[in-house]
Amino acid sequence: MPKALDLLARSAFRVGRLEPVPGWQFGQWDHKDPRAWLRRSIWRLAQSGGYDGPVTTGWYFGMRFNHHLLGDMSQCTYVDGRYEPNEMHAISKLIGPGMTVVDVGANAGVFTLEAAKLVGVQGAVHAFEPSPRDRERLLANVSLNALANVHVHAEALGRATGKAVLAVSGSDHPGHNTIGGFSYAADARAYSVEVDVTSLDDFAAAQRLTRLDLLKIDVEGSETAVLQGARESLRRFRPAVVVEAYDPSLRQLGTSASELLQLLRDSGYELRVFGPSGRPEPLIGDELTGVNLLCLPQP
Numbered sequence: 001m002p003k004a005l006d007l008l009a010r011s012a013f014r015v016g017r018l019e020p021v022p023g024w025q026f027g028q029w030d031h032k033d034p035r036a037w038l039r040r041s042i043w044r045l046a047q048s049g050g051y052d053g054p055v056t057t058g059w060y061f062g063m064r065f066n067h068h069l070l071g072d073m074s075q076c077t078y079v080d081g082r083y084e085p086n087e088m089h090a091i092s093k094l095i096g097p098g099m100t101v102v103d104v105g106a107n108a109g110v111f112t113l114e115a116a117k118l119v120g121v122q123g124a125v126h127a128f129e130p131s132p133r134d135r136e137r138l139l140a141n142v143s144l145n146a147l148a149n150v151h152v153h154a155e156a157l158g159r160a161t162g163k164a165v166l167a168v169s170g171s172d173h174p175g176h177n178t179i180g181g182f183s184y185a186a187d188a189r190a191y192s193v194e195v196d197v198t199s200l201d202d203f204a205a206a207q208r209l210t211r212l213d214l215l216k217i218d219v220e221g222s223e224t225a226v227l228q229g230a231r232e233s234l235r236r237f238r239p240a241v242v243v244e245a246y247d248p249s250l251r252q253l254g255t256s257a258s259e260l261l262q263l264l265r266d267s268g269y270e271l272r273v274f275g276p277s278g279r280p281e282p283l284i285g286d287e288l289t290g291v292n293l294l295c296l297p298q299p
Contacts, residue, residue, distance in 0.1 A: 001051040001069075005042065009069075009078075012038045013057040016082035020089050020278030027072070029080040039079045043069055052171070054137075056144070060088075061117040063145045066108070066137065071174040073108070083110045086278040087242060087292055091115070091214065094240050098122040099213035102200065102239075104157045104226055107134050107175050109141040111216055116147045124149050126207075130156040130195040131168050131177045157217075158197040159225040166195045178220035180252035199229030204237075212237035218292075221249035224260045227267075234267045238297035241269065246291045258286050261293075269295040 012035055030036045046053070046069035054066035055078065067078040076083040091114060095101060101115040106127035115125045127142075127150055129135040135154060142150045156164055156179065169176040170188045182189070204212065212233055217223050223243050227234070234241075241264065247257040261283075264271060272280035272294040280294045 001046070001053050001055070005045065005051065006053070006055060009039075009042045009046075009053075009055045010057055012042060013055070013078065014081055015058055015060060016080060016085065018060055018082075018089055018092060019085065021082075021085045022276055022278045024084075024086055024278060027075045029075070036079060036081075039081075043074065043079050046070070054140075060114060063113050063117060064141075065110075065113065066141055066144065068108070068137065068171075068174070070171050072172060073175055077110065084292070086274045087111075087294075088114055089278075090274075090280055090294055091216070091242060092118060095119060095123075095214050100209065100211050101125045101214045101216070102212060103127045104200075104215070104217040105129070105219040106138050106152075107131075107218075108137040112138065112150060113141060113145060113147070115214070115216075116142075116145075116150045119149065121149055124151065126151050126153060126203075128153045128155060128157050130154055130166050130193075131174075132193060133168060133171075133190075134174055134177065137174075153203075155196045155198050155203075156222070157200055157203070157219070157226045157229065158222060159199060159229045161198045161202055164195055164197045166193050168193060175218075176220055178222070178249070178252070180221040180249065182252075200226065201229055201232040204233050209233075209237075212239045215239045215241045215243075217241070217243040219244075221246075221251075221253045221255075224250060224255040224263065225253065227260065227263050231267065234269075234297075238268075240297065241293075241295040243293050243295065244291050245288060245293050247288075257288060261286055264293075264295050268298050270298050271295050 052070040059065035097120040271283040275281035
């Protein structure tokens, strides 16, 4: 990336406020902010010129983050200065010092970094990312912030221990890696890689976990399988769960959003969706207004 463009990109950046954003959608940005217009122009120039970066800027909680400008996620992290703000705000209210968090499908580490800062040096974050490309980016962000409490794992989580073939998506959609088929027409497979799979229950036993306070799952259709392999952990630890429930992705792996919802209800969880206000609201029936759920354990 040209040095002058990198300097301009870094100087133009401003991280967004950590607060609910009513009606937030992927790729939106503040059209009233002149600096956002500048970042948008820089981002489009990088896209057209094939300049991935990364561009390293400040991030939430005094941390730093590497933005890869050829990926669509940077529309959020760089242009808008935030990523899934409603979910990030909710998570910030659920975890605190000394807690243990498991991030399944950590990608470049947006949620991992937040969790690591909030749980502090006495806590732990276990981040699972089987894609070699995205695990490298995750490790870079962890190293950039010297986060000794983050443990990065190359396995995929699923129903049981074994092997699977992961389709790694192109660099323009780095968050869409999947063990199933791609559910978005724009996705293209960059390459495939065989990965080790373990269940959360087997992992918790092997690691001798004594607590699990938050479980975040975003794995492009494997969410039901992850939860099926976590039944004992859900029963024993009663973590809060933040999970994606996108029916087209789930159906690529022979399940559905309805099945995922029922599994969580059967496990004693109250389900909430991020409503028009940007805050979690009780889910009525199976009518999802968004793709992410906040699930809270009931007594």
